[in-house]
Amino acid sequence: MLTLHIIYKMMTKYNNTYTCVPFGVTNTGSSCYFNSLLQCLLSCTSLIEASLQCKPINKITESFRQIVEASRKLDKSSASPIDMFAHKLWRDIITMSNSRKDQVRMSSGQEDAHEGFMMFIESVEKITNVKLLCEHRYNITIVCKDCNDIVVNSKEVGTCFEVSPNVFSAGNNDINSILYRSDNVISGFKCPKCGSTCDKVRSENLKMIPEILPIVLKKYAAKSLITFPEYLYFGSKLDVGKQLQYKLVAQSEHFGSMNGGHYWAQALRSDGWYIINDSSYQKINSFQPTDNTYMLFYHYVGTA
Secondary structure, three states: EEEEEOOOOHHOOEEEOHHOOOOOOOOOOOOOHHHHHHHHHHHOOHHHHHHOOOOOOOOOHHHHHHHHHHHHHOOOOOOOOOOHHHHHEEEEEEEEHOOOOOOOOOOOOOOOOOHHHHHHHHOOOOOOOHHHOOOOEEEEEEEEEEOEEEEEEEEEEEEEEEOOOOHHHHHOOOOHHHEEEEEEEEEEEEEOOOOOOOEEEEEEHHHHHHHEEEEEEOOOOOOOOOOOEEEEEEEOOOOOOOOEEEOOOOOOEEEOHHHEEEEEEEEEEEOOEEEEEOEEEEEOOOOOOOOOEEEEEEEEEEEE
16 A cells, blocks of 8 residues: 555545536637646636635636636536636636746647646646645655665655656556656766766655646557546555545546647536537546546545
8 A cells, every 4th residue: 555644634625516517618729728628627626616715816816716606607508608718718828828938838729738737737826725736745766876875865846747658558557556656767877976877766756645636648659548547545654544535537638649639528527427528518427548538637535
């Protein structure tokens, strides 16, 4: 069982009362990546709860809150007023990205859902309780075999897990273990202690996980079917024998290559799972791993 330093009693559980009915958003020509990402974000109830409790600090957080408030008033028979808010949020994210010279710049053309997510998270970084919903921490170590010593021991904080398909092709199909620990060889690393230059192993050990686990499956180069479970489990040192339980709540799907393609989403709503493709949506029995699954969103639901 994987053991992490987690104070789970302080974490916000998935809350079905904050889910919304399914609705679509019009594709303006190249906004499918954003539409897919938005549907995934609206599946994360702790984010919805936090956005309603926090005061908006910029145009992006204000637009997102307007979408959340409007989505909670919808029913299946009503016309969706969300297009206006969604398109405004999309434009605001693009504007913010272009104002940051040291960041990835986005345009009104086709973009990447992962980059869109990172830009959204950066826009709420000053709202501590919102940012922490996706913030995880790894302990990074590098051991020099020549002097048999730990030459690097540091912490690394992130808001999105990145998993290479190569890990799965190597025979490891357990997402839990992949997220928990990874070892990578660094070629030509010079030891700062003994001065030797050789291949070193860089180990990443997961030490802290948040309420929402965004995971990007980096498979633009070659599409492949990667199976993943409905639930993930992580152990806690605070309560021996208890496991932190995470439920899959959304998938961002991408067909095509790095040069273009189309995005849509599989998302959990108030009455079950839906495929949501821009302005259309269709109910399905359950989530479905596909060759096109690009991002996953898991949400903390409690202990088991």
